Amino acid sequence: xxxxxxxxxxxxWLGSVVVVLLIAFATALxxxxxxxxxxxxxxxxxxxxxxxxxxxxxxxETQLLLSSVFLQPSPLPLMSGDVLGxxxxxxxxxxxxxxxxxxSFSGYxxxxxSMALVGNLSxxxxxxxFSKAGEAVIGxxxxxxxxxxVKPTHGLAALGGExxxxxxxxxxxxxxxxxxxxxRAILVPIQSVWSLHGMGGDGHSAEAEGxxxxxxxxxHAGHAHAHVDPDAPIDEHWTAQTPGLPAILVKPKxxxxxxKLRQDxxxxxxxxxFPGEVLTNLYGTLGDAKRVLSAVAxxxxxxxxVAVLMVTVMHIGQRRRQIxxxxxxxxxxxxxxxxxxxxxxxLIALGIILGFAFGYGAAILLSMLFSGESGILLPVGFIRSDxxxxxxxxLFSAVLALAPALLAYRQSPAAALRA
Numbered sequence: 025x026x027x028x029x030x031x032x033x034x035x036x037w038l039g040s041v042v043v044v045l046l047i048a049f050a051t052a053l054x055x056x057x058x059x060x061x062x063x064x065x066x067x068x069x070x071x072x073x074x075x076x077x078x079x080x081x082x083x084x085e086t087q088l089l090l091s092s093v094f095l096q097p098s099p100l101p102l103m104s105g106d107v108l109g110x111x112x113x114x115x116x117x118x119x120x121x122x123x124x125x126x127x128s129f130s131g132y133x134x135x136x137x138s139m140a141l142v143g144n145l146s147x148x149x150x151x152x153x154f155s156k157a158g159e160a161v162i163g164x165x166x167x168x169x170x171x172x173x174v175k176p177t178h179g180l181a182a183l184g185g186e187x188x189x190x191x192x193x194x195x196x197x198x199x200x201x202x203x204x205x206x207x208r209a210i211l212v213p214i215q216s217v218w219s220l221h222g223m224g225g226d227g228h229s230a231e232a233e234g235x236x237x238x239x240x241x242x243x244h245a246g247h248a249h250a251h252v253d254p255d256a257p258i259d260e261h262w263t264a265q266t267p268g269l270p271a272i273l274v275k276p277k278x279x280x281x282x283x284k285l286r287q288d289x290x291x292x293x294x295x296x297x298f299p300g301e302v303l304t305n306l307y308g309t310l311g312d313a314k315r316v317l318s319a320v321a322x323x324x325x326x327x328x329x330v331a332v333l334m335v336t337v338m339h340i341g342q343r344r345r346q347i348x349x350x351x352x353x354x355x356x357x358x359x360x361x362x363x364x365x366x367x368x369x370x371l372i373a374l375g376i377i378l379g380f381a382f383g384y385g386a387a388i389l390l391s392m393l394f395s396g397e398s399g400i401l402l403p404v405g406f407i408r409s410d411x412x413x414x415x416x417x418x419l420f421s422a423v424l425a426l427a428p429a430l431l432a433y434r435q436s437p438a439a440a441l442r443a
Contacts, residue, residue, distance in 0.1 A: 052386060079272045119274075160193035
């Protein structure tokens with residue numbers, strides 16, 4: 025029987041390949057959507073886990089998270105610079121680091137921050153920490169060598185950003201991989217960022233660079249871009265004269281301290297958020313999108329199943345003489361049922377297996393592209409609950425294959441031979 029089935033499939037190989045590919049692509053769509061959505065959740069959650077509390081000016085919690093943790097360029101309002109000094113000296117805080125952004129180099133964001141953030145974000149894989157105004161540390165995914173000079177461009181060079189000529193940062197170290205957006209960042213002392221944009225430490229400037237601007241505001245208008253001494257030592261004693269900041273990343277000492285700090289800094293010109301809580305709201309949006317895409321995938325699978333069923337029924341009609349000959353030669357009805365059912369089930373099973381392989385490959389490719397752009401590592405993989413999905417699909421396929429098999433089962437040998 026098995027030899028007859030495979031011989032029949034070889035004889036009808038072109039139609040069999042078409043059926044298998046139709047099922048494979050329909051299955052791959054659903055698998056890719058599920059794996060990619062799960063990978064995005066896990067990757068973003070792991071990236072946000074490195075930061076316990078983010079403090080910024082009142083505004084959008086989501087935008088504060090995307091800009092400060094995931095380094096997505098966007099205008100942010102500024103909070104008073106004295107908040108940094110208060111947080112740094114707060115006994116409930118392990119460390120607090122300022123974040124300033126807006127400049128870039130070769131597509132990599134340049135982030136002004138402090139040694140506290142660099143030291144706690146990741147260990148050094150090469151070189152050393154920056155210690156002067158003209159030095160920089162790069163993330164693991166930045167493809168620049170140590171000693172390379174980085175000339176910052178305001179905004180993005182592709183959008184016609186102005187290149188700063190007052191200072192060129194020299195790369196002194198490379199961090200170990202973190203699996204976050206910071207792997208694609210160039211980290212520099214925030215004092216040099218302030219000086220480069222004419223902000224100094226006098227607190228007179230109301231603007232910060234780049235993403236901290238109001239939309240449409242020219243950060244260079246009215247600023248005196250004085251030369252910055254690249255050998256100037258770094259001073260990280262924050263005072264009331266500290267310029268305005270778009271965000272501060274905070275590491276509380278305990279969980280209780282984290283909740284107290286969030287409560288204390290939600291109001292009076294500041295907004296404190298837990299990245300995990302903000303991500304939960306984003307996951308809700310992703311969940312809605314996933315349901316839409318999953319519905320599309322299910323619809324495609326149903327259409328393919330109907331098409332396969334129709335093609336198979338037509339195929340059975342064309343094989344009535346063959347089925348009649350089998351019955352005339354003594355083959356029992358049950359044998360005809362099994363032959364037809366197995367042929368169709370084998371094709372469906374092959375399509376499902378290929379579909380899972382195609383879907384997995386598509387999810388891997390999409391994750392690699394996303395990671396290359398964002399730096400966030402997206403883990404793609406199957407979990408135990410996926411086995412239940414496979415079992416459900418296999419059961420549905422087995423039932424689906426019964427319809428044409430029962431049609432062949434009910435045909436009488438005489439009627440089939442006369443057809």
